[in-house]
Amino acid sequence: MKVLANVNLCQGHARCEDLCPQVFGTDAVEGKVVIIQPEFPDEMEAQVRLAVRNCPEGALRIFSN
């Protein structure tokens, strides 16, 4: 599975990084999301979904390969 971010919607709340730092980080310039590991293993699905659902801007989407 794969997770993608719409950086135009991202406002740098960093909730994704707080909840799932293995997959999401933030940059040093604007503090916006950087996806470290877009293709994540199945066993991480619950944690990634939780991060996605906690984005206050709805900027993250999960896609099935």
Next chain:
Amino acid sequence: MELRFQPSPPDHVPPELMVDFDFFKVPPGVADPSEIWTSLIRKGVPKIFYTPHNGGHWVFTEYADITDGFRNYSIFSNHQTPVPPIEPYPVMQPQGVDPPAHKVFRSLLAPMFTPIAVREMTQEIQRRAIKLIDAIADKGECDFVEDFADVFPTSMFLYLFGMPESRLGDFRQLSQTFFRSTDPDVRAKNITDIYAELDALFRERQQNPGSDLASAIVTARNEAGEQHDWQDILNAGFLLFVAGLDTVTNTITLVWRYLAANPEARQFFVDNFDDPVAFQNGTEELLRINSVANIFRRVAEDCEYQGVKLRRNDRIVLSGVLANRDPKVFVDPETIDLDREVNVHTAFGVGPHRCVGSHLAKREIIVALQEWLRRIPVFQLDPNKSQGNVLTGSTMGFSTLNLSWER
């Protein structure tokens, strides 16, 4: 003086949308600032309504409309928004400017408040929190507002601006007058004094730049390679002074008031000292339920929104309390669930004006919780002292919070 941003008389407001509501007044019997807002919902008001108080303004009551108010700057401008209306009002940089011009100062400040930047500040945040807590831990009692909640963010402001801790008293005086005084002459002099301090500071940093925020702002260059307009530099300093003080003071006051009365919540945080995700989730929940800010917007052009006619310069009040207790978004919203699974609260706003200092504010609160609970794990509302008054307005909180504990 030309009054360009004054609202018109509310001829366009249908009687069924008119509600008698004054959020600058604390109704009798209200013990918690959030009740000012939640009592409205219990009364059953229209989801968008107008009140003639405080110069007249709309109130959005649902999460979807409140977040639209935050985000949709082409309808809901952040320029010249004060409630009640005051003109001229200082254009705080970048908060009082709409995109795309907003980007100039936002881009300048953003790198200094990213999660990466805030992680670098953690040790200093800890040092300052510990110093304050150690000074009161042995006393067995304190006025939490006076002895901690008010001092801590002011101390952090001095750190960010590279000023010595010896200036703490001066800056506390300035901020207390700014947030508490209702005397127009005192307020006018206070704003002049704050700007004079900022002017002196920026001039000094222009000569001797350091690694602090003031130096970064004064040495930054615009697209033409020149220093930013001096007034904008001062206004950015002013924003950083006022935005990070009262908000943090009142949030932590409300959080400590809750913890004083709820031993199981204190235990939750003590049990999760070594689990940063759980500790932060608990903090996010306390931020959701203790949203202290009432945020203002101004209608940019005559328009119809959700079937309601809005007129240019109408003011909109966006309440964090109402957004964050909307049952359409939050499961069982009145329950404080420190393990809440989905928590898209708006304590720091959403959209392009999302509080630039939110990660610093959260770190301040988390560090304060950790260091306080390590030293004072059990405390209560002091039964021998009266508690303070509910404060309301653009920021809500309490005037005093008397706590006691076993020495």
